[in-house]
Amino acid sequence: MSTRPATIAAAVDHELVIRKSRFIAHVAPVSSSEEADGVIARIKKQYWDARHNCSAQVTGIDADRARSSDDGEPSGTAGIPMLEVLRRRELTDVVAVVTRYFGGIKLGAGGLVRAYSSAVSEALDLASLVDRLMLAQVTIAVPHADAGRFDNLLRDWTDRNCAVLGEPQYREQAVFEVWSPADVIEALQGEIAASSGGSVVASVTGIERVVDVPR
CATH class of the missing domain: 3.30.230.30 (Impact, N-terminal domain)
Incomplete structure (x- = not known):
């Protein structure tokens, strides 16, 4: 990280x-x-x-x-x-x-x-200190009917992994944005796959930025 x-x-x-x-x-x-x-x-x-x-x-x-x-x-x-x-x-x-x-x-x-x-x-x-981390953008698109469940899942996951959850975008699907340390993205992808039976994918966009994360 x-x-x-x-x-x-x-x-x-x-x-x-x-x-x-x-x-x-x-x-x-x-x-x-x-x-x-x-x-x-x-x-x-x-x-x-x-x-x-x-x-x-x-x-x-x-x-x-x-x-x-x-x-x-x-x-x-x-x-x-x-x-x-x-x-x-x-x-x-x-x-x-x-x-x-x-x-x-x-x-x-x-x-x-x-x-x-x-x-x-x-x-x-x-x-109160604020850490500045280089985080990678991950997007997760889910059906609107599942948005609430994935919102809760991602809030819990980001709290545990020094990550930040962005504002969701509601289009044809609900698109969640996670800014994550690179070394835990694979774990996020595994958790998303397990929670959706493999039907939802956490996609790495290749975009990185420095994000303030309260310590």
């Missing part, structure tokens, strides 16, 4: 207080670096009175674009450590912004690295 870097399902906020400094982490899924920049701009506007709004982002289906900003913190103490957390988690299409309200006690370079890293890491611990 071909897997790409994962992403997160929805935005998450998390706050740490370390030696009177508040670190407010915001992590969000994005579809592009431009969207990530927009999230950063929105957070900076929301927390306009904070001393720092540090950020890191990774975008691209293969996580091939990355940027970070220390936003006034000592060089290398905020943005890069935040980016390393995203890299270690093997995530993409995600942006992290950590807002710091200074509490009057200096943390030192090592303390800042730990604080910014921990803020992002703990926020991601609260996030």
